[in-house]
Amino acid sequence: MEMQRREFIKxxxxxxxxxxxxAEGGKQATVVVVHGKDLVKMLNLGVAKLGGWGAFxxxxxxxxxxxxxxxxxxxxQGANTAPELVRExxxxxxxxxxxxxxxxxxxxxxxxxxxxxxxxxxxxKGTKARLFRPNARDGYRAVDVPKGxxxxxxxxxxxxxxADCLINMPVAKHHGGATLSLSMKNWMxxxxxxxxRGWHRDGLHQCIADFSTFLKPxxxxxxxxxxxxxxxxxxxxxxxxxxxxxxxxDPVAADAYAxxxxxxxxxxxxxxxxxxxMGIGCGDLSKVNVVRIEA
Amino acid sequence: xxxxxxxxxxxxxxxxxxxxxxxxxxxKPFSLFLPRVSPLLSFAGALGARxxxxxxxxxxxxxxxxxxxKQRWFCWHVCxxxxxxxxxxxxxxxxxxxxxxxxxxxxxxxxLVVGSAVAGYPVFLWLDPLCxxxxxxxxxxxxxxxxxxxxxxxxxxxxxxxxxxxxxxxHRLCPLGGLQELVGMPWKRFKSRKTAQKAVSDNAxxxxxxxxxxxxxxxxxxxxxxxxxxxxxxxxxxxxxRPPGAVKLSFNALCAxxxxxxxxxxxxxLVPDLGKSGIDGLCTPVVAxxxxxxxxxxxxxxxxxxxxEVCPTxxxxxxxxxxxxxxxxxxxxxxxxxxxxxxxxxxCVVCQEYCPYQAVREVERNGVMCPEIDAAKCRxxxxxxxxxxxxxxxxxxxxxxxx
Numbered sequence: 001m002e003m004q005r006r007e008f009i010k011x012x013x014x015x016x017x018x019x020x021x022x023a024e025g026g027k028q029a030t031v032v033v034v035h036g037k038d039l040v041k042m043l044n045l046g047v048a049k050l051g052g053w054g055a056f057x058x059x060x061x062x063x064x065x066x067x068x069x070x071x072x073x074x075x076x077q078g079a080n081t082a083p084e085l086v087r088e089x090x091x092x093x094x095x096x097x098x099x100x101x102x103x104x105x106x107x108x109x110x111x112x113x114x115x116x117x118x119x120x121x122x123x124x125k126g127t128k129a130r131l132f133r134p135n136a137r138d139g140y141r142a143v144d145v146p147k148g149x150x151x152x153x154x155x156x157x158x159x160x161x162x163a164d165c166l167i168n169m170p171v172a173k174h175h176g177g178a179t180l181s182l183s184m185k186n187w188m189x190x191x192x193x194x195x196x197r198g199w200h201r202d203g204l205h206q207c208i209a210d211f212s213t214f215l216k217p218x219x220x221x222x223x224x225x226x227x228x229x230x231x232x233x234x235x236x237x238x239x240x241x242x243x244x245x246x247x248x249x250d251p252v253a254a255d256a257y258a259x260x261x262x263x264x265x266x267x268x269x270x271x272x273x274x275x276x277x278m279g280i281g282c283g284d285l286s287k288v289n290v291v292r293i294e295a
Numbered sequence: 296x297x298x299x300x301x302x303x304x305x306x307x308x309x310x311x312x313x314x315x316x317x318x319x320x321x322x323k324p325f326s327l328f329l330p331r332v333s334p335l336l337s338f339a340g341a342l343g344a345r346x347x348x349x350x351x352x353x354x355x356x357x358x359x360x361x362x363x364x365k366q367r368w369f370c371w372h373v374c375x376x377x378x379x380x381x382x383x384x385x386x387x388x389x390x391x392x393x394x395x396x397x398x399x400x401x402x403x404x405x406x407l408v409v410g411s412a413v414a415g416y417p418v419f420l421w422l423d424p425l426c427x428x429x430x431x432x433x434x435x436x437x438x439x440x441x442x443x444x445x446x447x448x449x450x451x452x453x454x455x456x457x458x459x460x461x462x463x464x465x466h467r468l469c470p471l472g473g474l475q476e477l478v479g480m481p482w483k484r485f486k487s488r489k490t491a492q493k494a495v496s497d498n499a500x501x502x503x504x505x506x507x508x509x510x511x512x513x514x515x516x517x518x519x520x521x522x523x524x525x526x527x528x529x530x531x532x533x534x535x536x537r538p539p540g541a542v543k544l545s546f547n548a549l550c551a552x553x554x555x556x557x558x559x560x561x562x563x564x565l566v567p568d569l570g571k572s573g574i575d576g577l578c579t580p581v582v583a584x585x586x587x588x589x590x591x592x593x594x595x596x597x598x599x600x601x602x603x604e605v606c607p608t609x610x611x612x613x614x615x616x617x618x619x620x621x622x623x624x625x626x627x628x629x630x631x632x633x634x635x636x637x638x639x640x641x642x643c644v645v646c647q648e649y650c651p652y653q654a655v656r657e658v659e660r661n662g663v664m665c666p667e668i669d670a671a672k673c674r675x676x677x678x679x680x681x682x683x684x685x686x687x688x689x690x691x692x693x694x695x696x697x698x
Binding site: 072108109110112113136175176177178192193194196197198200201202203204205231233234270 | 561562588590591592593596597598635639641642643644645647648649650651653657664682684685686
């Protein structure tokens with residue numbers, strides 16, 4: 001642990017990790033893109049660029065993390081968030097004095113299969129984080145989505161609603177229904193089955209955007225170390241290796257950048273376009289300050 | 296008195312273990328092994344399924360050996376079903392003689408089971424008492440379903456019959472008892488001949504000839520009966536969704552209704568059939584999706600083969616994960632009029648998302664992706680059916696047409 005921290009500080013100094021909190025030069029949002037192989041180092045560098053863990057997690061906070069652990073799939077197959085990223089985020093939250101770290105996940109494959117196979121369950125051993133499927137009876141609360149055009153109510157896990165610090169940590173991948181699964185889409189792995197089925201029936205892209213008018217993560221970290229180009233979201237599919245993670249406080253901007261890794265124009269993805277138009281964030285990359293760091 | 300104390304202890308022990316009270320979550324309940332103790336079930340099952348069910352068959356050997364030397368010692372000292380039947384029979388004080396008018400069918404039934412098993416279609420296999428006892432407890436599985444109580448019916452029926460006519464089960468009907476009598480015959484005769492030789496000269500041979508002829512005719516007759524039943528009942532069945540590894544034609548015969556598979560399924564997908572597969576298919580397991588909770592996304596998980604591991608007869612063949620991936624349960628069919636992608640131009644294809652076998656192709660119509668089934672890849676696991684958001688549901692797994 002001590003060694004890691006020292007290494008991290010060295011690396012941070014080398015990369016010139018001066019926080020870019022406000023968007024610079026008339027830009028509307030900042031996206032930090034960290035390129036490298038060591039996800040732990042990349043995550044810490046990226047967060048440092050956004051002001052450091054202290055800017056997001058305070059002592060006594062209830063922290064909720066939403067990785068993607070939806071599928072019976074190994075880390076190498078790229079259907080789930082890399083376990084190292086989730087673990088490091090949990091360790092940093094512990095270090096920052098988080099009172100509680102919850103990882104509620106409503107997976108598509110049975111949780112007893114998906115959680116171990118994803119590597120995330122094992123990666124959390126020895127931490128105080130709790131990875132679990134919310135109980136269908138009392139694990140969710142129905143909330144209003146006042147700004148929603150189609151999605152007006154949603155059932156959301158209690159721990160997500162009660163979190164002081166909410167971190168969205170998806171994996172970037174192809175998605176049959178939504179074209180791409182990125183950060184805004186990731187909430188579908190959180191809400192109840194009833195809610196997410198409604199979204200498919202009523203207008204998927206609009207509902208994804210609607211929900212993001214309501215649920216605002218403090219930090220978005222998109223795992224694009226490897227990205228699934230087809231047969232998503234479950235895979236196995238063809239993989240590409242951008243070796244990047246994408247960090248932002250603006251989910252629309254983060255998704256817009258991530259879409260370019262798949263050679264998509266951001267506004268070709270329905271929920272990014274709608275999210276931009278609804279003012280959730282900035283999906284126009286010409287107005288986004290993209291900061292690149294090499295780790 | 297001491298004898299009954301032992302029997303009570305065995306009964307309670309079997310019941311407690313079958314209830315799975317002491318085992319950690321995920322451990323296989325004792326009841327999964329209990330039916331195999333019966334040689335009737337394990338050997339006639341293996342014979343009928345034409346498959347040596349591995350070393351688990353050997354569970355039946357001790358009882359067979361015991362029967363050879365001691366005939367029905369097991370029945371009067373151990374059998375939990377027999378104990379329960381005898382005890383409730385005592386409630387009927389005036390009924391002791393009622394069974395005198397009932398012919399003894401034990402041996403005939405045992406012969407019928409074994410002989411028809413040789414023909415590949417064991418009839419009345421499900422009359423095995425250990426299996427019936429086990430089925431009672433299998434009904435108390437998690438998650439609890441009223442429907443699965445059907446597997447408890449045999450136990451309750453025996454108790455009811457035993458109240459009406461005490462001892463009718465053990466003394467007149469039980470085929471496991473009959474099997475033990477048959478197996479014990481040679482040794483018993485050998486012993487009695489020795490004692491008889493001491494007393495009188497030679498008086499047993501004409502009796503012997505009769506018995507052997509009856510035995511021979513019995514086996515022949517039951518073989519013919521089995522072949523006939525296979526011919527009459529096996530073919531032309533309405534197709535239903537069976538658990539993975541289910542044998543095709545003789546499933547209704549080979550299935551002992553012990554309830555093990557229903558209890559083993561971690562997703563609660565197996566329920567007793569209440570008539571869809573014909574009268575001879577009552578209480579056999581069928582696959583049902585969305586029956587517990589329509590919002591629960593549970594399907595026959597691709598790498599799970601729990602049900603095939605616990606079948607005592609070979610009605611469900613034990614499968615490797617690779618074999619399971621090759622064997623379809625059924626085939627999914629999209630109803631385009633109900634599908635939100637086809638009919639309402641919605642971005643959905645949840646079926647494509649969930650399919651573990653990549654058997655749902657996306658085709659673009661009117662600017663949205665719509666699902667189509669690739670029949671060569673579909674395994675009928677029900678992932679699509681269990682997750683389909685359309686209302687009414689637009690993708691259903693149908694049974695495979697029988698060949």
